[in-house]
Amino acid sequence: MAESAFQLVSEIGTQLGRQTRSGKDSLLKLLKQAANALSEIEQPSTSEAARKLEAIKNLEVSTKPLRKAIVHGLLQHKDKEVRLLVAICISEIFRVMAPEPPFEDKYLRDIFKLIVSIFAELADTASPHFSRRVKILETIARCKCCVIMLDIDCNDLVLETFNTFFSVVRENHQRSLINHIISIMTHIINEEASQTLLDVILRKLVKDGKGAPCASYQLAVSIIQNCAEKLEPFICGFLTNCILDRDAVENELKEFYHEIIFQIFQCAPQMLLAVIPNLTHELLTDQVDVRIKAVNLVGKLFALPKRHVAQHYRDLFLEFLKRFSDKSVEVRVSALQCVKAFYMASPFGTESHEVITALEDRLLDFDDKVRTQAVIVACDLARSNLKFVPPKLISQTSERLRDKKIIVRKKAFHKLIEVYRDYCNKCSEGHMTISDHFEQIPCKILMLCFDKDCKEFRSQNMELVLAEDLFPVLLSVAERTRHWIHLFSLFTPLHVKALNSVLSQKRRLQKEMQSYLALREKEKETSSEEMQKRIKTSFMKMAALFPDPSKAEDSFHKLNQMKDNNVFNSLALLLDELKIADAQTIRDKFLKTVGDRHPHFEFLSSLSSKCSHNIFGSEHIQCILEHLSDNRYGTKLLEASSAKLLLAIISIFPSLLRGSEAQLRMLIEENRKINDKLIEVLAKAAPHISVKLSDIYPILERVCREGSRIEAKFSVAAIAAFGGVSEQFIFSKLCKIYGLKTLVKRFLPHRGTHARRQIDELLDILSNMLQKGDAFDGIITCENDKAHMRLAAAKSVLQLSRRWDLHISPEIFRFTILVAKDSSLFVRRLFLDKMHKLLKEHVIPSRYACAFALGTSDCPKDLQDDSFKYMAEFIKEYSREARIRQSSSVQGGAITDYPAYIVVFLIYFLAHDTGFPSENCPEEEIYAQFCSPLFNLLEALVNATVVDGDMDLVNDALLLLLSIFRAIKKAEDVVDARNTPRLHIIADFGFSFLKSLNHNDASSAHAPALILLPSSFFRAYSGCLNQSPFNDCFIKKVVQMFKSRLSLPITALPKRGRKCQEDNTKLAIIESNTLYLASSEKVDLSTTEVETRKNMRQDITVGHRQKQGVSSESVRLRECSINHQHSASKKSKRVLEKEPLSSCDSVTRLSLAESHISVQTLERDALSLKENVRASSNVVSDPPKYSKAEAKDTCSLNESNNKSETLIGQRIKVLSPIDRCFYSAVVDGYNSQNNTHKITYDSGEVEVLSLESESWETISNSLLVERWSKGNYWY
Incomplete structure (x- = not known):
């Protein structure tokens, strides 16, 4: 098969050499045959040198006609298909004849230009020739023949190859294709790395790394990771020069060296071990802009997850911490902007704790810009990690609500409300439990009511904050009630005063509005000058409860001129509706009817909000009473705060108790510790609820007789409020509250001091x-x-x-x-x-x-x-x-x-x-x-x-x-x-x-x-x-x-353990x-x-x-x-x-x-x-009856030290501190380091004692008896 392929390749090469002006089709046919024949030929694999040499000669002879045809004509062919098939044949010839170049050096440049041009077509994945181009890439990558370009000094072609690869690589390319590209580029760099090639890589790293990572960026990262050892000297030299003397560097990339450091550190941090410490130089430079950029870079490096950069570069981290107190405001602000990402990368690390401490310090910075930025960062950090944010940070951020600068107070106000809303959502979803440090936020916000400098914080505006801004819109009344109850557990009298101020203003406006609506109805029947004066006075009173009284008064007069009774009817409905949900429905319908294009829409929106029970409604009262009935919280503190909240609401809006009278009565009957508050609630709401005196009187009478003094006091007030005190039989029964219990309570702590005689x-x-x-x-x-x-x-x-x-x-x-x-x-x-x-x-x-x-x-x-x-x-x-x-x-x-x-x-x-x-x-x-x-x-x-x-x-x-x-x-x-x-x-x-x-185990370190x-x-x-x-x-x-x-029978406890x-x-x-x-x-x-x-x-x-x-x-x-x-x-x-x-x-x-x-x-x-x-x-436990003369013979500390060694082997008697008896023992040893003796008692027990602190005496036949006393008392 191989011989026939050799012969075929040789014949095709001969034919191609003869057909100088053949047609395209015949040319394509011959090239395809040649490519197929070459693909069937394998490299000589015989181990015998003679045979291998013979096989190589056969290859050279067989491919020589084809190679000659390629270099003498086919390389310059203009047709793309022909050039593609020629490139395939070239790649196969490189394969079968590797590792020796199959072409002379003078032809290799044109050959590689052809191959690179084929690579440029790889971006067209839809082309029918795409698979052939991939095949060429694969063959060239496996042969490693691109390194030949370095041998023939075709550095421009190498550079073009790199640029081509970066330009054609796509996200939808197969992984194998990308691996072939990486292989070619890696082989070239490993063969001969250069600053020029590095610049190409770094340019792609910076340019394409700013947005979402693209294929060219990933390719650059892969090249850097694969060639880290070869590229490190070039990278370190370039970056170090940029850090130490950037002006002397003649490279356009010097403007992006911070970004280069960051990108390289993400993919190959080991390459920058010598570079990162040099950033300390930039943190210490006199140039503010350089320090700012350095802070931003170092902050991003520290924020890289799972890198622990701050731990590995401790000196750099310490210098970074100092930038929080930099003399430049801009530097301090830049340092603060790095905190969130730093903390999120490692919230439980020691370094994160130090950064949070630095952030807390900047909350007290002397510059208001820095304080403002610290507030923003602290709140953003809290929102991103509510569960683990340090409570101290929230507390100190809340303190900025009292900042001397209004701009800081305003920013803290808005950011903290965002934090609190997120916290409320987390609590309602069950991801968090109610925490005091978050509940302190609305407490501090309420205190802004006493701020005289800023109109935005006055009670008129605070009403809107409590009603619409403080809690998330979709938060249920039950959840809001839970938070209010916890809030009241943290309230001081000043907080209560501030809340009462807000609620009282709202209640005054509602009452005045009801009076105005009543006057308006009367005015329809009998209009008079006196009536107009009363209406005007009413407007002045209500306008004073708006942020801008003069504008509000003018709006009230315009409202009075309106002829649409639906507006006034809707306002009347809002005033009477006690449920928040129903009031909100009425208000939404009212505003929709008015329309946002109405000239007075803004005023009517504000007025309808003030007329609504949107801070507290009857649902709040029901929730509070349910909490008390179910004892959901199980703590006395929250039970007491629930009662205080209930009293605070009913004191201002007593009608909200309607519908909950039975629950309140049951709670009073249970005789709880908060009964005094519950009875006070009943007394305040009595004129506004539908309860008969005959139904409630037995309970109040019992409280008068058996309750505390304050309970009896409020019970009497409740009976009076129900209008029954004038009845003689009730008055006679009230006298039963006096007696021994009352007499005793006069002497209890809250009554003050009394004479001793009493x-x-x-x-x-x-x-x-x-x-x-x-x-x-x-x-x-x-x-x-x-x-x-x-x-x-x-x-x-x-x-x-x-x-x-x-x-x-x-x-x-x-x-x-x-x-x-x-x-x-x-x-x-x-x-x-x-x-x-x-x-x-x-x-x-x-x-x-x-x-x-x-x-x-x-x-x-x-x-x-x-x-x-x-x-x-x-x-x-x-x-x-x-x-x-x-x-x-x-x-x-x-x-x-x-x-x-x-x-x-x-x-x-x-x-x-x-x-x-x-x-x-x-x-x-x-x-x-x-x-x-x-x-x-x-x-x-x-x-x-x-x-x-x-x-x-x-x-x-x-x-x-x-x-x-x-x-x-x-x-x-x-x-x-x-x-x-x-x-x-x-x-x-x-x-x-x-x-x-x-x-037998009665030893204790706490013995009296x-x-x-x-x-x-x-x-x-x-x-x-x-x-x-x-x-x-x-x-x-x-x-x-x-x-x-x-x-x-009495049994014994086990031993300790x-x-x-x-x-x-x-x-x-x-x-x-x-x-x-x-x-x-x-x-x-x-x-x-x-x-x-x-x-x-x-x-x-x-x-x-x-x-x-x-x-x-x-x-x-x-x-x-x-x-x-x-x-x-x-x-x-x-x-x-x-x-x-x-x-x-x-x-x-x-x-x-x-x-x-x-x-x-x-x-x-x-x-x-x-x-x-x-x-x-x-009264001291019995001492031995020693005479004064014997007492004078007591050994001093120095004498004891001198005699310590001589006591070894002697018998002594040691006084027991429990039964006051002496026990015989032998001194077996002495430890000079801690001045203790090893004592063995006749019972066999061994103890190590310091005889200086014990009562003992030697057992001797001589008349001289040595005694020792412990402390200042003789035993």
């Missing part, structure tokens, strides 16, 4: 009521009434404790708590429920929670269950909050914040209980029953299930309880010192009970070092500590007796009547001293006191007594004068006005306090 008298009355069930002697009352009087008195004390807790004596406190054991189970229930509610709301001191412990014993099962539940909820919530306050460096924490501290008050209560067993009583069961409230409370406090398995809280509670028991053992009763032994007995029982719970007992209950024990009348065996039997009475398997609900705790306790094996507390001692270093003080530098076992009484200046009642004054001011764990320091303590009294008492401290008012 509160003492009230407390005396409550004390009598708590003890006797009556306030006065000589009044005979039934037992049922007495129980209710005790309940009322106890509730009154709870209410007073919100402010006057410092004046509530221990005696009144004890009588109040005693109501939890009242003979009336009904009273017990109400009292405990009330206390649970108040504690949950954090409105009373936590010490009253000890009443829950009383409810856990000697009560019906259901009441016990609830008491356990209340107690568990209290411990869980207050424990977490105490931990938060403790860890807060701002507020500081206090020991009294922890729920465990209420044990102090429970012990005091039990010690004063008349049912306290006598010391001669040997019955363990009696003591177990009596102490059961304490045991139940202790169980709950150290139960991990109560606090969701948080062992840190359990350990804190355990350590605090141990410290409390020790502190009470060293204190005595302030009120009755004879009860001091009882305090110590109960403390012994509590300590023993805790030991029986088998904790200083226990402050309330000095109104306790004081430092001045006598010698007596031994308990009961031995340890009896105490243990009492504890065991209590345990044996439980329905389930193990999750509890039991149900963690309160009901589970109640049903088992036990609390699962923290322990994993039964080990006595004394064996865990070593592990817990090192975690008891941190001081925890009360209130705002400074931390004390004392040992972890120091226990100090709160000594801060205050002398009373006023005469008081007998019992209360006597008790209060004996006690200090503080009587509970309330840690908030009251102001002088609230506590009624003069400065002189405080100064005097401060001196008294110092004397008390000198008199050893501190």
Whole structure:
């Protein structure tokens, strides 16, 4: 087959050489035959050199006639078809004879000119010869024969080839065709790159890269990417010269070098590694225009997605940041214009945060142009990324509404409204939730009502903003109501004032318009000069509510002259229509009827808007009431703001409540916390709604009797508004609102200060009521009434404790708590429920929670269950909050914040209980029953299930309880010192009970070092500590007796880290009547001293006191007594004068006005306090009875360091901070770096201690015994 093809090609070549003037058809026929024959010939592929050489010779011989015919005539043929077939034959000859050129050099130029001319036809994809041209391109690309043009110095042809390719390439070309073009161009550049070829490529890159990317641009990009290594030196040299000295560059492309940098960086960033850093030079140049262009370029580079240019070129980025504070305004503005794209490329990067910070700074720029641009950029950025825009940026942009320049305020106003509308749409679509920083925008806009410089911001125009501009047109009333409710949660009195100003002006115009329409009707019947004056006055009043009063007044006069009654009828309908949707329909119809070509269309449009209820309508009222009924928001803040919004609307437009009376009545009946606002709404709307007094009166009467003072006040106003106060029977019933509750409320915080004598008298009355069930002697009352009087008195004390807790004596406190054991189970229930509610709301001191412990014993099962539940909820919530306050460096924490501290008050209560067993009583069961409230409370406090398995809280509670028991053992009763032994007995029982719970992981970083007992209950024990009348065996039997009475055995909590398997609900705790306790094996507390001692270093003080530098076992009484200046009642004054001011764990320091303590009294008492401290008012855990001589032998720090090494191997005794016992140990090692010793106890436990901060002594046979004391206190 190959031989026949060779012969055919040779014959055709011979024939073509003979036919010098043959016809076109015959010529085309021969060329087609030649092309087909050549396509069947393959390159010699034999591996034998002799055969390959022979095959090549055969090819040369066979193709020689054809080649000769081509170069001697066919190349100059004018016919396109002939030239096309000649080009095909040439490409096939190049293919079969590669790699050697098949033609002499003198003919190659014409040959390549022919080939390039064929390439120029590639743009015509519809041509029937297109496929043949593609075939030529493919063959030339595969042969790589175009590089021959470089060898024969046909650089002009190479340049023409490149230009041809760029001009013919199209988007609809097949990918294979484009790849062949890229292959040819790549081979040429890789063979010999030049600046000329680069200029052709760059020209296409810049020219065609500005709009949508076209095929020539993509071709240039591909060439740059494929030939990056060859082109890089030329590109870098050119661009670097342009950056450093552009004037010296003789290339027309120097005007576009920034664009070239940007385009190349997008496709081949590695080529510009040496160029990009040089842009810093342009950012620092003195020429403003150069800096501006450089900022724009760098900003675009930084904005390229996924490139992280700012991270890779940190120095360039830092210099770019400085341009935000450039001395040139234009440069700063240019830098700001780059922010949006930069931030969108990487919104969460560190660099983006820095750019946003720079933008925020420009919001405060000294030039108003820069501030204006900063506002535009910030708002555009927010709109493009509402979900992730920094709240601070929105807040600071909103502040520009208060800018000193009107132009900045106006721009901020319009741009922020756009942001808010987009935000509202996102919220309605469910893509965003309502956010405070966006809701601040309308708040700030409302404040523009107080802007006196700009007419655009006055109340007359603000009405239109609220009605038509603030919210998107298609936003539903329900969505608008949601935003209004959240707005009101952010409103200050000034915001409310501004809104009221807008609404009041609208309401005044509506009323005046109604008056005018009425006058106009009368004028038709009887026209008079007086009537004309009234109409004119009305016009003046209404015109004043328009932005341009003089123009508006003139328009009103022209309106009055109109004869078309439809205009006035439509306005009347608008005034009466309460629904926004219906009002909008009426207005649209009215304006359509008037027509926009009407001379007064603009005025009528504005007037109809003011006459419409387009800011708030009856639908808003219904939505607000529905929100309140459904409790959709579930937060007290939004519930309160809903009520405030409702009140603000109804105060101006009371008729909008029509149709929603039943919903409002139901809400008032539910007796919510917002009842005062709801009743006020009812009072204001009463004359405008259709509600009978007889229907609403029972509710209002109940509120008068049972509601708060302000609720009663508005209830009376509502009854008066309904017109029924004149009826005698109603007046007589209103008198029922007075009584004890009213008396108590006079002393609540919002009433201001009162004389000290008054509160003492009230407390005396409550004390009598708590003890006797009556306030006065000589009044005979039934037992049922007495129980209710005790309940009322106890509730009154709870209410007073919100402010006057410092004046509530221990005696009144004890009588109040005693109501939890009242003979009336009904009273017990109400009292405990009330206390649970108040504690949950954090409105009373936590010490009253000890009443829950009383409810856990000697009560019906259901009441016990609830008491356990209340107690568990209290411990869980207050424990977490105490931990938060403790860890807060701002507020500081206090020991009294922890729920465990209420044990102090429970012990005091039990010690004063008349049912306290006598010391001669040997019955363990009696003591177990009596102490059961304490045991139940202790169980709950150290139960991990109560606090969701948080062992840190359990350990804190355990350590605090141990410290409390020790502190009470060293204190005595302030009120009755004879009860001091009882305090110590109960403390012994509590300590023993805790030991029986088998904790072995009681370490805590929050262990209390200083226990402050309330000095109104306790004081430092001045006598010698007596031994308990009961031995340890009896105490243990009492504890065991209590345990044996439980329905389930006391189990142990898992170790730290193990999750509890039991149900963690309160009901589970109640049903088992036990609390699962923290322990994993039964080990006595004394064996865990070593592990817990090192975690008891941190001081925890009360209130705002400074931390004390004392040992972890120091226990100090709160000594801060205050002398009373006023005469008081007998019992209360006597008790209060004996006690200090503080009587509970309330840690908030009251102001002088609230506590009624003069400065002189405080100064005097401060001196008294110092004397008390000198008199050893501190109660400290028992120290070893060392003599002063022994104290002088205490090792100093230097001595300790000198002797540290010598202690290794010696036996010592280390004092435990928990049970005050010494434990023997051996010093095994010493670490000089942190000055610690490794101690091994006889029990086998190992601990690393700093002996400088411990109490210890060596065990030696010699008479010299070395002792060490920790801190300033001896143990």
